[in-house]
Amino acid sequence: MTAVSGVRRAVDWIRWYVGEVSGESGYDRYVAHARSHAPGAKVMSRREFERSRMDAREADPREGFRCC
Incomplete structure (x- = not known):
């Protein structure tokens, strides 16, 4: 493994991690789910x-905005 490929893997992992944590x-x-289950x-x-996601969070107090 070269240094460049190691750096690329690290950057890809950071991008993935930030996307997961932020909800992006x-x-x-x-x-992916919608296209696999109903392609048309x-x-x-x-x-x-x-x-839609924000509306669902606001409608269900267990799901949404908590202070703690």
Whole structure:
């Protein structure tokens, strides 16, 4: 393994980790799931997905915004 490939792997891992922690990868998982289960169906845009996710969090107090 060369130094360049090691650095690339580290950067890829950091990018993956930040995406998982921040929730950014949720949309990617949604798109993959939607396309695999209903290939012809319309997939929500990222904006629609985020709005739907926020609405669901606000509707369920166990799911959403807690102070602790």
